[in-house]
Amino acid sequence: MITGLTVHDVRFPTAAAGDGSDAINRGDYSATYVELTGDDGVTGSGLTFTNGRGNELTCAAVRALEHHVVGHTVEELCTFEGARTLTADVQLRWLGPEKGVIAMAAGAILNAVWDLRARRAGKPMWQLLAELPTADLLAAVDFRHISDALSRDEAAAILDKGLAEYEERLAHARDAGLPSYTTSVGWLGYPDDKVRDLTRRAVADGWTAVKMKVGGAIDDDVRRARIIRAEIGPDALLMLDANQVWDVDEAIANLGRLAEVDPYWMEEPTHADDVLGHARIQQALDTITGGRCRVATGEVAANRVIFKQLLQADAIRVMQIDACRIAGVGEVLAELLMAAKFGVPVCPHAGGVGLCEYVQHLAFFDYLRLTGSMEGRMVEYVDHLHEHFTDPVTVEHGRYRLPSRPGYSVELRPESIAEFSFPDGPAWRG
Amino acid sequence: MITGLTVHDVRFPTAAAGDGSDAINRGDYSATYVELTGDDGVTGSGLTFTNGRGNELTCAAVRALEHHVVGHTVEELCTFEGARTLTADVQLRWLGPEKGVIAMAAGAILNAVWDLRARRAGKPMWQLLAELPTADLLAAVDFRHISDALSRDEAAAILDKGLAEYEERLAHARDAGLPSYTTSVGWLGYPDDKVRDLTRRAVADGWTAVKMKVGGAIDDDVRRARIIRAEIGPDALLMLDANQVWDVDEAIANLGRLAEVDPYWMEEPTHADDVLGHARIQQALDTITGGRCRVATGEVAANRVIFKQLLQADAIRVMQIDACRIAGVGEVLAELLMAAKFGVPVCPHAGGVGLCEYVQHLAFFDYLRLTGSMEGRMVEYVDHLHEHFTDPVTVEHGRYRLPSRPGYSVELRPESIAEFSFPDGPAWRG
Numbered sequence: 004m005i006t007g008l009t010v011h012d013v014r015f016p017t018a019a020a021g022d023g024s025d026a027i028n029r030g031d032y033s034a035t036y037v038e039l040t041g042d043d044g045v046t047g048s049g050l051t052f053t054n055g056r057g058n059e060l061t062c063a064a065v066r067a068l069e070h071h072v073v074g075h076t077v078e079e080l081c082t083f084e085g086a087r088t089l090t091a092d093v094q095l096r097w098l099g100p101e102k103g104v105i106a107m108a109a110g111a112i113l114n115a116v117w118d119l120r121a122r123r124a125g126k127p128m129w130q131l132l133a134e135l136p137t138a139d140l141l142a143a144v145d146f147r148h149i150s151d152a153l154s155r156d157e158a159a160a161i162l163d164k165g166l167a168e169y170e171e172r173l174a175h176a177r178d179a180g181l182p183s184y185t186t187s188v189g190w191l192g193y194p195d196d197k198v199r200d201l202t203r204r205a206v207a208d209g210w211t212a213v214k215m216k217v218g219g220a221i222d223d224d225v226r227r228a229r230i231i232r233a234e235i236g237p238d239a240l241l242m243l244d245a246n247q248v249w250d251v252d253e254a255i256a257n258l259g260r261l262a263e264v265d266p267y268w269m270e271e272p273t274h275a276d277d278v279l280g281h282a283r284i285q286q287a288l289d290t291i292t293g294g295r296c297r298v299a300t301g302e303v304a305a306n307r308v309i310f311k312q313l314l315q316a317d318a319i320r321v322m323q324i325d326a327c328r329i330a331g332v333g334e335v336l337a338e339l340l341m342a343a344k345f346g347v348p349v350c351p352h353a354g355g356v357g358l359c360e361y362v363q364h365l366a367f368f369d370y371l372r373l374t375g376s377m378e379g380r381m382v383e384y385v386d387h388l389h390e391h392f393t394d395p396v397t398v399e400h401g402r403y404r405l406p407s408r409p410g411y412s413v414e415l416r417p418e419s420i421a422e423f424s425f426p427d428g429p430a431w432r433g
Numbered sequence: 434m435i436t437g438l439t440v441h442d443v444r445f446p447t448a449a450a451g452d453g454s455d456a457i458n459r460g461d462y463s464a465t466y467v468e469l470t471g472d473d474g475v476t477g478s479g480l481t482f483t484n485g486r487g488n489e490l491t492c493a494a495v496r497a498l499e500h501h502v503v504g505h506t507v508e509e510l511c512t513f514e515g516a517r518t519l520t521a522d523v524q525l526r527w528l529g530p531e532k533g534v535i536a537m538a539a540g541a542i543l544n545a546v547w548d549l550r551a552r553r554a555g556k557p558m559w560q561l562l563a564e565l566p567t568a569d570l571l572a573a574v575d576f577r578h579i580s581d582a583l584s585r586d587e588a589a590a591i592l593d594k595g596l597a598e599y600e601e602r603l604a605h606a607r608d609a610g611l612p613s614y615t616t617s618v619g620w621l622g623y624p625d626d627k628v629r630d631l632t633r634r635a636v637a638d639g640w641t642a643v644k645m646k647v648g649g650a651i652d653d654d655v656r657r658a659r660i661i662r663a664e665i666g667p668d669a670l671l672m673l674d675a676n677q678v679w680d681v682d683e684a685i686a687n688l689g690r691l692a693e694v695d696p697y698w699m700e701e702p703t704h705a706d707d708v709l710g711h712a713r714i715q716q717a718l719d720t721i722t723g724g725r726c727r728v729a730t731g732e733v734a735a736n737r738v739i740f741k742q743l744l745q746a747d748a749i750r751v752m753q754i755d756a757c758r759i760a761g762v763g764e765v766l767a768e769l770l771m772a773a774k775f776g777v778p779v780c781p782h783a784g785g786v787g788l789c790e791y792v793q794h795l796a797f798f799d800y801l802r803l804t805g806s807m808e809g810r811m812v813e814y815v816d817h818l819h820e821h822f823t824d825p826v827t828v829e830h831g832r833y834r835l836p837s838r839p840g841y842s843v844e845l846r847p848e849s850i851a852e853f854s855f856p857d858g859p860a861w862r863g
Contacts (some may be wrong), residue, residue: 027523028524028780030527054524057528059493060493063493067489091482092486094460094485095486097487100737102533102706103528104494104528105533105534148707148710150681150683151710151713230560248529250580250581251581252580273578276738278709279746283581303527306706308704312707312708312710
């Protein structure tokens with residue numbers, strides 16, 4: 004039984020430094036941070052990431068959903084029916100549906116519920132998930148509205164196969180870690196010299212895959228891309244991210260110019276809701292690059308129905324799940340299972356606050372239980388704000404190491420909560 | 434210059450009566466109600482409709498957007514660049530993007546801005562819009578992310594043509610009013626006898642088009658549909674609305690059974706985000722009904738990009754815009770123009786609180802300036818809560834009459850605001 008829920012509005016003043024700036028966002032990285040208490044004294048932590056202003060809205064949404072959580076059990080809330088009490092509340096649903104503020108608040112809460120479950124089991128989240136019986140994992144997945152793309156039987160077959168190969172995969176994951184890439188070299192807010200220096204340092208640190216932001220003036224984008232390609236050499240991977248600023252035809256035209264730097268993927272080339280537009284862009288990229296460059300999106304995709312269509316329409320060849328924009332672990336499971344069925348690699352969105360901590364578990368689970376392949380899989384890494392977590396990620400030579408402590412790894416240090424609480428923490432006063 | 438913004442959390446206790454209940458919603462119809470004051474003392478009123486719980490979130494979102502409004506002019510906020518300061522705020526955007534709580538709050542505010550503009554001009558909103566020069570209307574439309582479906586030149590041609598035929602169309606609109614249909618006969622919360630009585634009364638009142646809710650047990654849906662069809666006779670139109678509860682294949686199977694009542698349209702057969710699913714359902718309906726039954730959706734469609742795809746994919750043959758889920762008049766204009774280009778009739782979503790008041794203006798504008806046709810056009814009508822407005826709709830013999838008072842018609846009576854303010858109004862105390 005869950006007996007208590009507390010929510011904190013925690014904001015880090017990152018906007019001034021230009022960290023995290025891109026074609027459309029310039030944020031103070033923030034967390035709507037949820038702490039649950041169980042009747043056994045075990046706690047659970049979850050958060051949703053926001054960009055500063057408006058974090059009070061996701062906090063208020065958590066409070067609006069609290070009555071579906073307190074007094075209920077972890078077991079019921081880890082089923083899709085339990086999750087639906089939050090995402091399909093007969094009144095709050097209208098504010099989405101299944102998207103935006105309500106979905107994000109549900110994500111913070113439901114992730115905290117799963118964290119509590121993992122802590123009770125004494126296992127890191129990846130391990131809890133990877134070792135659950137197939138029936139228990141299926142119980143968490145809402146097949147409503149995705150049954151035309153993934154049946155329960157298909158999902159069960161994927162999960163059963165993974166269980167059979169679990170020990171072998173685990174040994175490899177422990178040994179090899181998970182491939183990663185860095186997004187710290189090319190924010191739009193950085194001048195050319197800083198981009199060059201950061202890229203050089205990333206190469207020295209062992210990174211062989213880097214991502215840059217595009218979507219400014221196209222000449223500037225091309226110039227910055229050439230700088231980075233020159234620094235990383237021809238064999239390393241260079242990913243581009245336009246954060247949705249282009250129209251469909253504009254994206255196709257700009258990719259005609261950016262193709263010279265041999266991009267590995269083109270992330271968020273246009274509006275995130277535009278399934279048909281992404282499909283057209285992927286078709287054009289097949290022509291322009293002979294299929295070398297893949298369309299990638301997902302960090303703001305609202306729910307499993309959007310991901311379903313992106314897969315059905317062959318609109319993406321890299322699927323970028325987010326851990327807390329959508330309504331928590333059960334929704335992520337649905338998305339990972341669909342990607343596995345369609346054979347599209349998942350490269351989770353991270354950065355922000357706590358997103359690296361979250362998604363490492365999901366990526367290891369995806370490898371261990373669903374795909375057994377690291378081919379084309381990479382987890383985003385951004386070296387911001389990890390020091391505020393009690394169990395920060397470990398990334399060595401461009402690879403995530405398997406986390407070992409129980410839970411979902413997004414527990415904030417008490418002193419960080421106090422310092423950065425908005426508006427009354429010392430960091431925000433005066 | 435706008436000098437003041439006030440927001441009220443107004444809720445009407447409708448849930449208990451079963452009014453407005455359907456397959457997924459059971460709400461206390463509510464308004465996030467915005468009042469603006471201009472430096473000339475003229476006021477503007479706008480609202481977004483919510484379903485009860487969570488109305489405090491849209492109210493808080495209005496406050497989060499206030500600094501983009503107060504101190505700015507009506508003229509700048511009526512352009513797409515001005516509207517973007519609300520919908521693409523570099524921090525708040527993350528909470529959507531362009532959907533959910535932030536979009537709805539922006540809708541309430543921007544509609545209030547346009548109301549203020551219309552009051553200053555001394556014209557009802559339909560007239561303000563229908564008489565604006567083409568360039569001024571185009572200035573309000575954000576073509577970003579829809580330029581692959583509608584060019585500026587195509588929009589201009591549609592608007593210019595409408596201006597040339599304006600006087601003739603206006604005479605007809607004044608004379609004929611706008612066709613309408615009623616949704617008051619078949620809420621899921623009503624027993625069979627009440628459905629039969631309400632349908633009989635609707636026929637007596639002159640209604641020749643009625644809508645019922647489906648999405649319960651399919652046998653119940655078929656039984657209730659037969660009752661209504663028997664009452665209205667073979668020539669009246671019967672529309673079905675499933676409020677998104679079905680999976681795609683389930684919708685197709687259920688429509689195989691419901692086809693016997695000759696439905697005119699099938700509204701929200703599946704998840705609102707599922708463009709490809711709606712397209713498959715329309716294809717199936719073409720087979721099942723020989724093209725007689727049309728897929729309709731839009732009341733929770735988040736933005737112009739979703740509507741764009743529904744049109745591109747031939748997924749809908751009736752487009753149901755909403756006046757305040759999306760980010761206000763400019764966004765609606767984009768949607769109406771796309772529908773006009775694709776030749777799909779617009780039948781606005783109404784009901785709730787103030788939605789009939791709002792959309793009558795949009796539907797008259799659509800006729801007067803964009804399409805010049807009433808063929809297949811109907812505005813939803815629900816006979817709830819009109820008494821709380823200072824300029825309620827007039828519907829006679831199933832037709833909306835042209836409004837005559839200045840503004841956008843969603844000004845609430847001060848005594849209604851006081852009575853139903855949440856949580857401190859007399860209606861909610863005790």
